Amino acid sequence: MKPILDLLTPFHPSSLKTRDETIGQSSHSWLHISQDSFEKKIVLIGVPDDRGVLSNQGNPGAKEGPSAFRKAFYSLYDRPGSHALGPKIMDAGNIALGDDVSSTHEKLAQVVAFFLSKKVDTIVVIGGGHDFSFGSYKGLQENESQIVPIINFDAHLDLRPTVGGQINSGTPFSRIIEHFPSTLDSGRALLEVGIQQERNPASLFEFAKNHNVKVVEFKNQKWIPRDIAGQDSSKTQLLPKKPLDFIQDHLRSYRDRNSNHRLRKLHISLDLDVFSSWIAPGTSASTPFGCPVEDIVESIETLMSASGIRLLDIAELCPSRDFNGQTARLAASLVYRALCVLP
Numbered sequence: 001m002k003p004i005l006d007l008l009t010p011f012h013p014s015s016l017k018t019r020d021e022t023i024g025q026s027s028h029s030w031l032h033i034s035q036d037s038f039e040k041k042i043v044l045i046g047v048p049d050d051r052g053v054l055s056n057q058g059n060p061g062a063k064e065g066p067s068a069f070r071k072a073f074y075s076l077y078d079r080p081g082s083h084a085l086g087p088k089i090m091d092a093g094n095i096a097l098g099d100d101v102s103s104t105h106e107k108l109a110q111v112v113a114f115f116l117s118k119k120v121d122t123i124v125v126i127g128g129g130h131d132f133s134f135g136s137y138k139g140l141q142e143n144e145s146q147i148v149p150i151i152n153f154d155a156h157l158d159l160r161p162t163v164g165g166q167i168n169s170g171t172p173f174s175r176i177i178e179h180f181p182s183t184l185d186s187g188r189a190l191l192e193v194g195i196q197q198e199r200n201p202a203s204l205f206e207f208a209k210n211h212n213v214k215v216v217e218f219k220n221q222k223w224i225p226r227d228i229a230g231q232d233s234s235k236t237q238l239l240p241k242k243p244l245d246f247i248q249d250h251l252r253s254y255r256d257r258n259s260n261h262r263l264r265k266l267h268i269s270l271d272l273d274v275f276s277s278w279i280a281p282g283t284s285a286s287t288p289f290g291c292p293v294e295d296i297v298e299s300i301e302t303l304m305s306a307s308g309i310r311l312l313d314i315a316e317l318c319p320s321r322d323f324n325g326q327t328a329r330l331a332a333s334l335v336y337r338a339l340c341v342l343p
Helices: 002-007 051-055 062-073 101-119 131-140 170-178 203-212 243-256 294-304 327-341
Strands: 042-047 089-097 122-127 150-153 188-197 214-219 222-227 266-271 309-315
Touching: 002 101, 042 062, 042 101, 051 101, 051 131, 051 243, 062 122, 062 327, 089 101, 089 214, 101 122, 101 131, 122 222, 122 243, 122 327, 131 170, 131 309, 150 170, 150 294, 170 188, 188 243, 214 243, 266 294, 294 309, 294 327, 309 327
Parallel strands: 042 089, 042 122, 122 309, 150 188, 150 266, 188 214, 266 309
Antiparallel strands: 214 222
């Protein structure tokens, strides 16, 4: 217990002034809950770090993301009676930042692995630069022999190589492929959804191709897999109309490898810049074009209700670029809806 305490800075939901019947009224710090009662809890962890964003020449401010998220999330009205979310929420506080980005990732990995060992239901990690997803995944796949797929909703591939050991917000998934090839099936188990071509250099698309990473772009109101992107539009008319179709196809083969036809672990990573800057201005690298909120929410809700979701990352919430807390409220409502459909 003591080593984990050293990795976290506590946060108490009761420190926020929230109205009656909101989630914040019945949520608690993990320090106020007996370890015997951790099972089936939903854990919230903050990573108040934007050093990786700054290293990637992004906009500062994502270190305030966890704080803005909590303010919006704990202010939401809870469901009534036995379906209430608040009593299930266990706030672990924030990761105590290390001297560098890499050591912070190691701390996050230890904390994620610790709570999973206590049989919590789902962990939600709020950033912070998207680089933290490396730490999330490292903790999730610990002691795992089966494939642990990742669904990344993002405008950017985040497959940049680490040059000279320099970790930044664009490197999480290349690092995961490098360090955990077995559980990510050498890259094949990573699906990138919502990618914007003009936001990614050709070298990263080539990296994705070489590592068999599946990429689905959103262009002209259509979801188009990268292997046919750029072809005549008539060839895309019979494509599925929603990202969920591509996601389910991607996961089907991994489900079938398990005797119970159910993934034991699945990592969802949502970078809020997958939405347009009109909808989500408060991100580290907002984009003018983006994916429909409804399509992304439907995908995440369906996954949360049917698959063994153990980890949900919300990345690059940047309050300093937000407008009236719009992006924080979007993130809070999205997580709320995702948690409401957990089995």
